Amino acid sequence: MTRVEAHGTGPRGTTASCSLGVEIDGGGFVRIIDEGAPLPAHESRFFTTISDFQTAVDVHVLCGRGRKVVSVGRFLLSGIRKGRKGMPRIEIGVDVDADGIIKASARDCDTGVVMESVFPHSSLSSGDENGRGTSAVSSRVFALIRRAREESASMGKRTHAGLLAEINELIAQSYAALASKDEQRITGCRTALETLLGEMHAVRKSAGSRARRGDRHG
């Protein structure tokens, strides 16, 4: 994958603790969101393929802090239009919300296929709250609990009984962890909450795409 041009700006808020971007052919790091950018942030850049008739791109999301670059995660966009190298246009978007959850997406502008992955904030190996005590992590966990409550309220009680029960249980555990003031436990609950929020996002999205399936395959 290689970059072709820059595009897009985001709204204002708190700031990103590290820069986010993707790895390109040859191991380079292309920034999509800059360190210190206001949150929530959404930016996107256009990339293209590096070999002829390539039908899939492996998107490796990276986070950079100063000179150090760490892996956030990777995901595959498959089903891109077969063409000469450099012809397909692939838009990579990175979205960081106010809670620090990272959503990365890739879309082939020609075929319209989209793939997205939600990564927990804690996938950035050194958390930005390190050294700032438990209070910063705790306030994040409170925000995540509120969000998990709101989002689970809109989900089908019967179809997703298992997931909803797990969320309720986790919320109770998170309160217990907050009360214990044990930073490790709180951080663990934070990652678990973020992971379940990612799963709820995927569940809601697939419910939507199932309903639209008729016209998508047309």
Next chain:
Amino acid sequence: MVKAESYRVLGLSPGATFEELKHAYRMLAKEYHPDSRSGKGNALAFLRVEQAYRSLVLEVKTHSHDAADAHTGRYRAAGGPRQGHREAPEADIFNLGRTLLMSRDPAARASAARRLGASGKKSSYAFLRKAFSDREERVLISAVRAVGYLQIRQSAGELGSLFLKSGTPVKREILSAIHRIGIDFGFQGIVSLGLEDPDHGVRSQAARLCRG
């Protein structure tokens, strides 16, 4: 047959869940069945698989009982068998996750992945997704299988990435996981890669998934 030997015959390690046992037994029995079309038909091997399964089935069925409860959505915190458990309830998942990501012993990592899969907790995916970069194939296979059991829908992109860089056994495990989760939840891309795979087994498994 000694228990350890039985596990070995089935390619499992102690601590395997009932689901895993059934799966391993079915795959091997099919492969070695004297009438099998795989060309590996071998009555003696078939018999050994049969014996191994029989010697383990009772024990495994009982000890993975808790896990089966979790699958159906019942939770320990709501008054399960471990009510008197002292540790924080989420600690099980965290400890397994730590073993999965930190242990130097591949067998311990693979076993942690299996137990996360049997936990019924989708939040295990926080650890399982990180195990996708493990160097040991058996750890990858266990992690992918766990993702399938837990029916993690957000795994499509990451499983795709793993599919692209993996060998045949992991690819086939990914397709099995997709079968459990449901192809419609964003997994069509992986299946279409599977249809063009150089390996015949991967291609036919992908084709079966397409037919539904």
